Amino acid sequence: MKITDHVKRLDVKEKINGSLRYIEDMRFDDLHYARTLRSTIPKGKIISIEYPPPEKGITIVDASDVCHKNEVAMILKDMPIFAEDTVNYIGEPISLIVGKDKNQIISFINKIKVNYEIFEPTLTMEDSQSKGDILTEHTFSLGSFENLEYDERFERTYETGYQEQLYMEKQGVVGAMEDGVVTVYGSMQCPYYVLNALKYALNKEAHEVRVIQAPTGGAFGGKEEYPSLLALQVAVATMKLNKPVRLVFDRREDMAFTTKRHPSKSYIKTYIKDKKIVGMDYEIHLDAGPYLGLSDVVLQRAIFTMNGCYGFENSRVNGKTFKTNNVFTGAFRGFGAPQSMYALELHMNQLANYLNVDPIEFRKDYFVHKGETTSTGGIFNEDIYLEEMADALIALSQMHHRKEEKHIGYGVSFIPHGGGFTGDGEAVHIKAEVHLKKVKENIYILISNVEMGQGAITALSKIVASVLDIDIERVLYAIPDTFKVPDSGPTVASRTTMVVGGLLAKAAEKMKARMDEEEVLIVEHFKQPDYVVWNQEKLHGNAYMAYSWSAIMARVHVDPVTYEVTCTDIYGVYDVGIPIDEKLLLGQIHGGVIQGLGYGMLERMTSEGGQIQHHSFSNYVIPTTEDIPNIHAKWIENRFVDGPFGAKSVGELTLVGVAPAIASAIEDAIKKEIHSIPVTPEKILEAIHEN
Amino acid sequence: MINSYRPTTVEEALQLIHQKRCHIFAGGTDLMIRKRQWQGAERKFTQPVVFINGIDSLKNIEETDTHYIIGALVTQTEMAESHLPEYIRVPYAQMSHPAIRNIATVGGNIVNAASVADSIPILLALDAEVTLQSVEGERTIPLGAFILGKYKTVRKDNELLTYIHIPKKNYNAYYYKKIGQRKASILSKVSVFIVHHKLDEIAITIGAVNPMVIRSVQLEKQFIKDHSIPDLIQGFKAILSGVNDKRSTKDYRETVAINMIKTYLEGVINEL
Numbered sequence: 001m002k003i004t005d006h007v008k009r010l011d012v013k014e015k016i017n018g019s020l021r022y023i024e025d026m027r028f029d030d031l032h033y034a035r036t037l038r039s040t041i042p043k044g045k046i047i048s049i050e051y052p053p054p055e056k057g058i059t060i061v062d063a064s065d066v067c068h069k070n071e072v073a074m075i076l077k078d079m080p081i082f083a084e085d086t087v088n089y090i091g092e093p094i095s096l097i098v099g100k101d102k103n104q105i106i107s108f109i110n111k112i113k114v115n116y117e118i119f120e121p122t123l124t125m126e127d128s129q130s131k132g133d134i135l136t137e138h139t140f141s142l143g144s145f146e147n148l149e150y151d152e153r154f155e156r157t158y159e160t161g162y163q164e165q166l167y168m169e170k171q172g173v174v175g176a177m178e179d180g181v182v183t184v185y186g187s188m189q190c191p192y193y194v195l196n197a198l199k200y201a202l203n204k205e206a207h208e209v210r211v212i213q214a215p216t217g218g219a220f221g222g223k224e225e226y227p228s229l230l231a232l233q234v235a236v237a238t239m240k241l242n243k244p245v246r247l248v249f250d251r252r253e254d255m256a257f258t259t260k261r262h263p264s265k266s267y268i269k270t271y272i273k274d275k276k277i278v279g280m281d282y283e284i285h286l287d288a289g290p291y292l293g294l295s296d297v298v299l300q301r302a303i304f305t306m307n308g309c310y311g312f313e314n315s316r317v318n319g320k321t322f323k324t325n326n327v328f329t330g331a332f333r334g335f336g337a338p339q340s341m342y343a344l345e346l347h348m349n350q351l352a353n354y355l356n357v358d359p360i361e362f363r364k365d366y367f368v369h370k371g372e373t374t375s376t377g378g379i380f381n382e383d384i385y386l387e388e389m390a391d392a393l394i395a396l397s398q399m400h401h402r403k404e405e406k407h408i409g410y411g412v413s414f415i416p417h418g419g420g421f422t423g424d425g426e427a428v429h430i431k432a433e434v435h436l437k438k439v440k441e442n443i444y445i446l447i448s449n450v451e452m453g454q455g456a457i458t459a460l461s462k463i464v465a466s467v468l469d470i471d472i473e474r475v476l477y478a479i480p481d482t483f484k485v486p487d488s489g490p491t492v493a494s495r496t497t498m499v500v501g502g503l504l505a506k507a508a509e510k511m512k513a514r515m516d517e518e519e520v521l522i523v524e525h526f527k528q529p530d531y532v533v534w535n536q537e538k539l540h541g542n543a544y545m546a547y548s549w550s551a552i553m554a555r556v557h558v559d560p561v562t563y564e565v566t567c568t569d570i571y572g573v574y575d576v577g578i579p580i581d582e583k584l585l586l587g588q589i590h591g592g593v594i595q596g597l598g599y600g601m602l603e604r605m606t607s608e609g610g611q612i613q614h615h616s617f618s619n620y621v622i623p624t625t626e627d628i629p630n631i632h633a634k635w636i637e638n639r640f641v642d643g644p645f646g647a648k649s650v651g652e653l654t655l656v657g658v659a660p661a662i663a664s665a666i667e668d669a670i671k672k673e674i675h676s677i678p679v680t681p682e683k684i685l686e687a688i689h690e691n
Numbered sequence: 692m693i694n695s696y697r698p699t700t701v702e703e704a705l706q707l708i709h710q711k712r713c714h715i716f717a718g719g720t721d722l723m724i725r726k727r728q729w730q731g732a733e734r735k736f737t738q739p740v741v742f743i744n745g746i747d748s749l750k751n752i753e754e755t756d757t758h759y760i761i762g763a764l765v766t767q768t769e770m771a772e773s774h775l776p777e778y779i780r781v782p783y784a785q786m787s788h789p790a791i792r793n794i795a796t797v798g799g800n801i802v803n804a805a806s807v808a809d810s811i812p813i814l815l816a817l818d819a820e821v822t823l824q825s826v827e828g829e830r831t832i833p834l835g836a837f838i839l840g841k842y843k844t845v846r847k848d849n850e851l852l853t854y855i856h857i858p859k860k861n862y863n864a865y866y867y868k869k870i871g872q873r874k875a876s877i878l879s880k881v882s883v884f885i886v887h888h889k890l891d892e893i894a895i896t897i898g899a900v901n902p903m904v905i906r907s908v909q910l911e912k913q914f915i916k917d918h919s920i921p922d923l924i925q926g927f928k929a930i931l932s933g934v935n936d937k938r939s940t941k942d943y944r945e946t947v948a949i950n951m952i953k954t955y956l957e958g959v960i961n962e963l
Binding site: 604 | 728729730731732733868871872873874875876877878938939940942943947
């Protein structure tokens with residue numbers, strides 16, 4: 001087959017006909033269920049736990065059962081598997097109550113009383129800052145603000161709230177002892193992250209622990225680092241009971257206590273001279289919750305692209321993560337960029353409005369080009385077509401044929417998104433290895449990257465089949481199982497098609513010459529391209545191998561009586577190298593637009609006293625089909641030399657630019673500024689009343 | 692151990708609920724949520740459960756010369772697809788989403804008496820009455836007298852709400868707007884229902900702002916007399932007492948309720 005052929009998605013048949021067994025449907029002999037006893041206070045010391053008298057059929061699993069280290073290995077090891085002496089957020093797991101009868105478990109757990117000494121919690125980033133609880137901080141700059149000549153300074157502050165991934169399938173894992181091996185099945189993005197956490201906490205070698213990915217019904221980053229915690233808990237439980245133990249969250253537990261997108265606050269100061277930007281100073285704060293987790297990596301992605309699609313002579317970027325006693329925040333599609341790009345792009349539109357210039361023409365003066373310097377002092381190595389994309393967006397949206405319409409507004413955004421890990425992360429930390437194996441007529445893809453609804457199996461199989469010019473049916477994808485597949489890295493950072501697909505394409509090229517052999521194994525390792533030069537300590541050099549780009553325009557209607565917003569249209573022009581499959585690309589664009597629309601105007605999630613308030617479908621509202629705008633998408637071709645067939649990243653990019661475009665369109669319709677998302681009708685009313 | 696019963700007649704059901712305090716389960720769309728503990732574990736019912744959805748005699752919509760008579764077990768979908776006037780059908784068609792509407796009942800929404808229940812503003816504006824039956828007899832009372840507050844009604848434990856009576860009126864126009872956090876499948880954060888015949892007869896209700904649906908017959912009478920929108924608005928403002936909660940704000944609810952009434956009535960007056 002050819003890469004330009006259309007294919008049907010390879011994973012959907014079983015999903016649609018219902019035969020696929022998710023972790024909650026899988027059968028295990030003598031299965032036990034686990035329910036989590038959680039902290040009910042945001043910060044304090046556990047004085048005592050009053051368990052009811054022991055009951056037959058009930059086992060308590062807690063920190064005392066952890067045989068080696070009660071620590072979840074992520075970047076740091078600051079989070080315990082089970083809280084021991086102290087608790088640091090509402091919902092923090094203290095123990096698992098395990099048994100075969102769910103009614104017995106629930107009645108037992110309802111009788112448990114935990115006595116605390118309550119400490120004053122830190123619930124805001126301001127409070128955290130005043131206490132000096134900064135977890136991490138980074139600063140970098142270009143040019144200088146000393147002796148900078150300017151006419152005026154345009155300053156704004158922007159805020160974003162939590163966003164919940166709201167994957168259809170909730171968090172779930174099963175731990176089982178199989179032939180003496182601690183085995184964890186689960187809904188997850190990163191089987192080797194889980195494996196490494198198990199090896200560390202249980203002091204096991206790779207052959208003593210095993211992780212098998214279960215069909216994963218959506219993840220969006222929510223199943224990047226968080227499943228490691230759950231996997232450790234069921235591993236400890238199954239080692240204690242020697243029975244399979246299943247831990248599946250209720251939806252409310254999942255919404256209230258698992259990782260979400262970091263709330264943020266951005267401070268932007270723009271220095272203007274002769275109506276031109278001569279300098280921009282950014283600062284972004286992220287609420288990390290009680291443990292670092294991936295927050296510093298999220299922060300890095302937020303700040304590395306804070307200059308967006310623009311080159312400014314002088315820029316300074318500062319970012320901080322703050323420790324609080326709010327819920328633990330983590331990975332979510334976009335990974336810091338939705339926060340920083342919302343702030344930057346809304347700011348650019350407000351600036352254009354302030355200077356009374358067209359927001360697209362205004363941007364063109366600052367668009368970056370090949371060979372120019374990135375905000376981290378690297379060099380853009382690729383062709384960049386922002387001007388062409390801007391013109392394509394103008395044409396697509398028929399901008400010059402707009403009629404004056406009441407209560408209608410337009411907003412734009414231009415977004416870069418780097419594919420793969422930041423800096424030299426792919427080479428230094430991930431060191432991806434892929435296997436392509438030929439057995440008779442079939443070619444097997446052996447990797448640790450998972451299908452989670454994004455279409456990975458289809459995209460990767462298509463790459464291999466196209467290189468080999470064989471039918472896609474002959475390419476088979478093996479379910480990630482750490483006993484069977486190598487570590488090709490996590491399924492994150494929009495890296496699967498671009499990085500892992502690139503390695504598979506190279507492996508397939510080598511396979512080509514050996515197609516007449518019965519059995520062949522090709523092993524391919526990631527090699528850092530020469531143009532990537534990175535200093536992690538100084539955060540200097542090429543933050544990404546290659547960028548994908550989007551240019552988006554939103555059209556909204558704001559009801560003058562009820563202030564309800566209808567996003568009628570989203571126009572998007574994308575540069576993702578080339579689409580591996582046009583339908584898959586469109587799927588990502590539609591999904592990204594919808595999730596971005598939710599982030600920008602609907603999905604309000606707040607925390608009071610450390611407790612997430614919006615933890616059910618009735619009050620945390622994601623878009624329905626009635627809320628989805630007409631989506632008009634186009635893409636340009638701009639092949640990336642190291643991507644498979646020239647493909648770059650897609651997944652996250654499609655979400656990032658939507659919220660700022662919609663927020664700007666609303667401002668355009670009501671002729672008022674609003675500095676936080678989601679832009680709800682309540683905020684619109686408030687802005688109008690502020691007069 | 693909790694017993695459950697499936698009566699097929701009203702009499703049978705009345706006997707059961709007369710003997711002991713029971714949960715009466717119609718569509719169950721609210722009860723099943725309220726009683727849940729953990730997916731896969733039993734619902735936490737503390738009283739015997741009487742499933743009344745087998746009582747076929749309560750599943751009909753009938754009419755007399757003066758009234759529509761709705762059986763308590765008529766579903767919201769059946770209301771939406773019935774031959775009732777549009778001003779009744781349309782609000783029912785906007786409640787929740789199709790799966791819920793297919794099972795949730797007219798009677799259930801009333802007896803539950805949630806402050807955001809979407810049927811109550813409609814039925815209250817239409818002067819609906821409800822019939823309560825028990826083994827001791829039956830009584831028919833205005834809906835306004837039936838509901839005492841948020842989740843509170845005058846229903847006694849041994850009473851079953853069996854019928855809703857909606858008087859036939861000669862309304863020739865209506866306005867209904869429910870506002871939620873998104874466009875569909877959502878609870879109201881404020882709603883306004885207005886039915887009228889020119890400006891000779893009018894009923895106005897505001898839902899989901901106060902703990903109970905707002906209707907003021909006195910303001911309606913005054914408005915019929917003087918057609919003064921500012922006075923009407925002033926009157927409503929004095930009785931609005933919205934709250935800030937997870938779904939919206941006091942300011943938004945009150946302002947938008949007033950905006951909707953004002954904008955609609957201005958249009959009506961302009962057309963007269």
